[in-house]
Amino acid sequence: MTDVIKEDQVLDCSGMLCPMPVVKASKAMKEMQAGQILKMIATDPGAPPDMEAWSRQTGNELLRSMTENGKFIFYLKKK
Amino acid sequence: MSKSDPNAPKRLALIASKGTLDWAYPPFILATAAGAMGWEVGVFFTFYGLTLLKPDLSASVSPLGNPAMPMKMPFGPEGFQNIAWPMPNLLMANVPGFEALATTLMKQTFKNKGVASIEELRDMAVELDVRMIGCQMTMDVFGFKREDFIKECEIGGAATFLEYAADADVQLFI
Numbered sequence: 001m002t003d004v005i006k007e008d009q010v011l012d013c014s015g016m017l018c019p020m021p022v023v024k025a026s027k028a029m030k031e032m033q034a035g036q037i038l039k040m041i042a043t044d045p046g047a048p049p050d051m052e053a054w055s056r057q058t059g060n061e062l063l064r065s066m067t068e069n070g071k072f073i074f075y076l077k078k079k
Numbered sequence: 080m081s082k083s084d085p086n087a088p089k090r091l092a093l094i095a096s097k098g099t100l101d102w103a104y105p106p107f108i109l110a111t112a113a114g115a116m117g118w119e120v121g122v123f124f125t126f127y128g129l130t131l132l133k134p135d136l137s138a139s140v141s142p143l144g145n146p147a148m149p150m151k152m153p154f155g156p157e158g159f160q161n162i163a164w165p166m167p168n169l170l171m172a173n174v175p176g177f178e179a180l181a182t183t184l185m186k187q188t189f190k191n192k193g194v195a196s197i198e199e200l201r202d203m204a205v206e207l208d209v210r211m212i213g214c215q216m217t218m219d220v221f222g223f224k225r226e227d228f229i230k231e232c233e234i235g236g237a238a239t240f241l242e243y244a245a246d247a248d249v250q251l252f253i
Contacts, residue, residue: 015193019112023203026115044193050112057089057116 007039040074090119092247095128100140107200114207123240125214132228139182143171153187
């Protein structure tokens, strides 16, 4: 059992395809404070590699990326 | 001047030269994705791409001359929806309204699958401060006026784009 991450905000991008998950996540993060955590849910199979790239490019840390009931869950920490 | 400042964000410079629905997607998808990654983005809309800056987008798609385009139905059971219908050129060229039908089918299929519309992507590009440059020469050639385009765009020429692209990390012609 891995540690539980407590998110400050949840963003559901289920059903959305590229580039929406990345765009929505970025928009949500802009409204947040440094150090806060966004939990993002997506169903686009392109989201895992894209969120990793987005994290590397923006410097916002991807704390965890996992699959749950066929959905992709990301925990992103605002830098 | 992105190159002279090591802390400057990355920069993407695109040329959008085509105005059909299928070709409208790549520049707007790349522009919004790059904007979401914190990059600076500039898009030069030239030739038929210039029409993508009109307030009311009427981009359509023609299967004629697009032999690799899969024709899919946006309704019915999944197996039916996944069928790629063979469309002979003779049919596409001669049946009135075929292009309108193909456009409707593509828009509906995209919507069903969760792809944003061109209008939505353009609105997001505006929100992300994507610099949109309409080509002055194309305006002159096709008889467009400044008022024919959205107020968020600027008008410029090849030199305007090249100066911006010279300091870009990624440049693409679409």
